[in-house]
Amino acid sequence: MAVLLESQGLTKNFGKLRAVNGVDYSIEEGKTYGIIGPNGSGKTTFFNLLSGFHQPSSGQVRFDGKDITNTESFVRTGMGVARTFQLVSVFESLSVWENLVLSTLRFKQSSYPRALPFFFRKANQEESLEDCFTALETVGLAGKAEKPTTVLSYGDKRLLEIAIVLSLKPRLLLLDEPFAGLSDYEIGFIMELIQSLSGKFTQIIIEHKISKLITLVEKLSVLHNGSIICADVPEAVLENAEVRNVYWGRGAGCD
Ligand SMILES: Nc1ncnc2c1ncn2[C@@H]1O[C@H](COP(=O)(O)OP(=O)(O)O)[C@@H](O)[C@H]1O
Numbered sequence: 175m176a177v178l179l180e181s182q183g184l185t186k187n188f189g190k191l192r193a194v195n196g197v198d199y200s201i202e203e204g205k206t207y208g209i210i211g212p213n214g215s216g217k218t219t220f221f222n223l224l225s226g227f228h229q230p231s232s233g234q235v236r237f238d239g240k241d242i243t244n245t246e247s248f249v250r251t252g253m254g255v256a257r258t259f260q261l262v263s264v265f266e267s268l269s270v271w272e273n274l275v276l277s278t279l280r281f282k283q284s285s286y287p288r289a290l291p292f293f294f295r296k297a298n299q300e301e302s303l304e305d306c307f308t309a310l311e312t313v314g315l316a317g318k319a320e321k322p323t324t325v326l327s328y329g330d331k332r333l334l335e336i337a338i339v340l341s342l343k344p345r346l347l348l349l350d351e352p353f354a355g356l357s358d359y360e361i362g363f364i365m366e367l368i369q370s371l372s373g374k375f376t377q378i379i380i381e382h383k384i385s386k387l388i389t390l391v392e393k394l395s396v397l398h399n400g401s402i403i404c405a406d407v408p409e410a411v412l413e414n415a416e417v418r419n420v421y422w423g424r425g426a427g428c429d
């Protein structure tokens with residue numbers, strides 16, 4: 175299968191701290207991947223480098239055969255690289271539908287060519303509304319479209335965040351800790367959603383809840399001090415001696 179995204183020697187320094195250290199990474203289109211690692215091991219920074227929210231100190235990122243190392247984040251979103259954020263970040267005062275449409279248009283307009291003629295903008299907006307509706311149905315929130323975002327449960331807010339990303343029709347979906355702060359019931363719902371999306375989108379999921387993550391992904395990578403120390407099918411990763419030592423040996427736990 176075709177390689178969709180790859181990084182070579184990807185490195186990010188924050189002053190003297192090397193948060194991501196020479197990461198070589200490669201994923202194929204249509205598969206679902208997982209990334210684990212102790213707190214502070216560089217997982218979110220790695221996503222920031224893939225999505226363009228941070229510039230690497232050195233190394234390269236390629237998407238769909240193109241070098242996107244210096245491509246701005248909004249352009250990458252337009253190319254199909256979309257990410258959710260770790261914190262629930264939807265606007266509280268709006269309805270679910272307003273929130274979705276506003277967020278989607280904001281993302282999309284920033285990735286449109288500047289001088290798009292009016293009639294194209296209008297057509298794009300109509301298509302965007304359709305994409306929003308489809309995304310809302312996909313995550314199971316269509317019945318709550320008119321509700322104020324304030325009354326949504328934390329789990330529903332997470333679904334709304336995922337709907338915002340899906341409405342952008344990404345090719346690659348980057349999910350940073352989608353289960354954080356959710357109840358087991360809500361986690362089950364998000365897991366079903368991720369499973370229903372697998373094959374339709376390529377997904378990379380950062381997650382602390384390893385026992386849940388391994389049921390979703392085909393390949394698991396472990397970051398430790400900014401380096402990938404193991405990348406394999408989940409069963410092999412969990413048996414890897416170095417992973418067991420640096421991860422569970424530090425009392426991180428496997429929940
Ligand atoms: N913007 C930043 N400025 C300075 N240090 C940062 C910044 N972002 C992350 N770091 C540091 O980089 C390291 C990796 O952080 P992060 O990527 O958030 O880890 P993880 O997501 O695996 O918990 C941590 O030591 C963190 O404090």
Ligand SMILES: [Mg+2]
Binds near residue numbers: 217218219260
């Ligand atoms: Mg993180």
